[in-house]
Amino acid sequence: MRFMLLFSRQGKLRLQKWFLATADRDKKKLVRELMQVVLARKPKMCSFLEWRDLKVVYKRYASLYFCCAIEGQDNELITLELIHRYVELLDKYFGSVCELDIIFNFEKAYFILDEFVMGGEIQDTSKKSVLKAIEQADLLQEVRHPCGASLGSTP
């Protein structure tokens, strides 16, 4: 996977994860273009499209578009499953996730993604395992520092 984007139907970016070093300016351009292309798609069309030299897999969940740009030899259908798995993880974590959850807790959405995927590849295929790791890490945030100062709760 080259990158993953989450954006709303109004074209507001909610998450962007890049697995390939790209200049900021280029990122902005790519994101804007791709959002336009995907948002122009009609509901009955297939989830795959060719864009530039990449294959793009996208799926809409309620008001959010989940969009992955994959390489030529990657399997589109399993990418759809990957997206679905990510949504399931978010859902389990937030309890019936909706767009607002991701807006207000974007850093958590990133943490979950970073526990599920690394360098564009899946780290762990077990839902339970990923969620447990997040849970444990969250607990660490509350632990008191040895020197007595609070580690600070959520920012």
Add this chain to the structure above:
Amino acid sequence: MPAPIRLRELIRTIRTARTQAEEREMIQKECAAIRSSFREEDNTYRCRNVAKLLYMHMLGYPAHFGQLECLKLIASQKFTDKRIGYLGAMLLLDERQDVHLLMTNCIKNDLNHSTQYVQGLALCTLGCMGSSEMCRDLAGEVEKLLKTSNSYLRKKAALCAVHVIRKVPELMEMFLPATKNLLNEKNHGVLHTSVVLLTEMCERSPDMLAHFRKLVPQLVRILKNLIMSGYSPEHDVSGISDPFLQVRILRLLRILGRNDDDSSEAMNDILAQVATNTETSKNVGNAILYETVLTIMDIKSESGLRVLAINILGRFLLNNDKNIRYVALTSLLKTVQTDHNAVQRHRSTIVDCLKDLDVSIKRRAMELSFALVNGNNVRGMMKELLYFLDSCEPEFKADCASGIFLAAEKYAPSKRWHIDTIMRVLTTAGSYVRDDAVPNLIQLITNSVEMHAYTVQRLYKAILGDYSQQPLVQVASWCIGEYGDLLVSGQCEEEEPIQVTEDEVLDILESVLISNMSASVTRGYALTAIMKLSTRFTCTVNRIKKVVSIYGSSIDVELQQRAVEYNALFKKYDHMRPALLERMPVMEKVTTNGPAEIVQTNGETEPAVLETKPPPSGLQPASQANDLLDLLGGSDITPVIPTAPTSKPASAGGELLDLLGDLNLTGSPVSAPAPQIAQPPFLLDGLPSQPLFNDISAGIPSITAYSKNGLKIDFTFERSNTNPSVTVITIQASNSTELDMTDFVFQAAVPKTFQLQLLSPSSSVIPAFNSGTITQVIKVLNPQKQQLRMRIKLTYNHKGSAMQDLAEVNNFPPQSWQ
């Protein structure tokens, strides 16, 4: 100073902004506050501030001043700080900024941290955005972690290693020892990431690939366990056990099995098993099947397995899910070259996909349809493709038109059909046709001599109503200029001739000249056409003169030049005008086909009037025909002149008749325009437009017709299922000696009740050591179903001397003529 506002608070506030300007104001205010907070080196709230900065960055606002702060957070001992710090680094920093190198030390320390979640953060960051320098510095640490027994860290280290290898391929070797036991893991996370690591290594290095081939049995075992094992709730997706891992293993197997017979054989069974046992009701099952099909097609699988794979794709094509159909079309496109016949079976489904609403599917279906067109299905396919051209989106039209032209040129069953098809394309998508199509079409039209009247009439009618499509108008103008005399004379065999006067023709050409829609090139065509008509029309020469003189002062330099030159033709060089403007000769296409046509001349050795290779040396065409006659004893045998792609000039045709009198001749359809020759029915023309031949040859055994002195000629047969009197014989000539045979000419003669048509051979050289063959197609018409007999004459040069041989072929299998 009051505590900086919390992240959620900020988000809430920004969302209340009603305009872009209001939002910008809020952001600027907050950024200022954050900046001053940073300046005060406030440790407590740094995390909060950076988080807010990240949010604003996502909205599109600059946040570079937070980069160093991220580094400070990473260096902090608090887990929360590290979490946000690393996230910030991944979002704000990249290898282009030197700042990122400062992270290296922190990451190194964190890789050795006592808490695995901190180690995890470090691995994650390194694995996502580590630059080459960082990777070089830290590869050792990653390698260490790859050998740990902690599966949480091991899986992350594996993916981190993948990133390191991508950035610094030379470091791949150092990870080799650590891969030893990776597949022995039970943990699916480690298994999955290990397979990814192995895949990356195998893709990058042929040595690694060879080294890891020994893992095939183990991979097969793991895959088998996944399929056979019972329900595992942790990894289950819709009843399938760990589909992600299955797909990755299949992909690795593909790489390992490619070009390797042993490995491919070892995985045959498991692939068949996966292909037949996977549940297809949900997307996840189809994802696995898709990967399986890709693997089967890429390795050296046995044919049964390949057929299974193509059938899976065929089933995919019928699936309601568009995604599945799309994926099927893409895969079929990849396999259509190698497994052509198998894909042909699904042709009608593929053609149906042309009518799909989805653009991606339509494009795939179009590409695939063109790949499937062949001599048998060309009429049907063209109908569908022309209909598609009518209704498709503009972005497809150019490609579709080009594709149709190409297919029509290769497989046109008749000239008229070819011209009609071109007309249809020009009128439907005339403005999308590529520029190079115009000269190609003109050449084609010129070569279809007997269709000139028909063509010019149709083109004229086409532009009468609408002359906006430039390529159409260009071709039409050119044709009207060339064949305007045929147009007004009202001769047309193919369809009802129209009544057109010279003035009407000039009207349309002048309209083209004047019209704003006409491109400069088009106008040039029109003007030249008008000029040419001055020698073909009789009553309107004055009008033509007038038009030409007007354009002598045109602003368009090209038109002006043409007009001035044409004017000069009228005035000073009128005696040359007819010669200059006379009918174009048939244009030669550069072909690489074999020997030139042997032209019958009245026994004289007049050189053939052809631009391709001269006839093979030492052959007297006319006398040769006589020889054949003599040898074959009497009037029950007819000689056949092998055809060539070029056409004969008119004179040759007349002489042919003279020489051979009452003999039955079959000639090339492209031959002499002279209407005197009553052409015998061509084998293909006039036959109903259905698939002529069976898809697979109906099992007629092939024969060796000749085998002597190292030259072997095999005949293979196909019968027509609509016209049982037609047999198509494909000859293959091979040479087992050590020297090539050159200037090879194959001639054949059959008894009088038969008719024979020889198409052009593939070449005239048979390479030595059986390293290649010459193929040539013979069509035999046998209406009386008599036993097929044939005399063949072979001439070629070998080892410096001219060789010649005659033979009779009597071993035709009964199925080829009964």
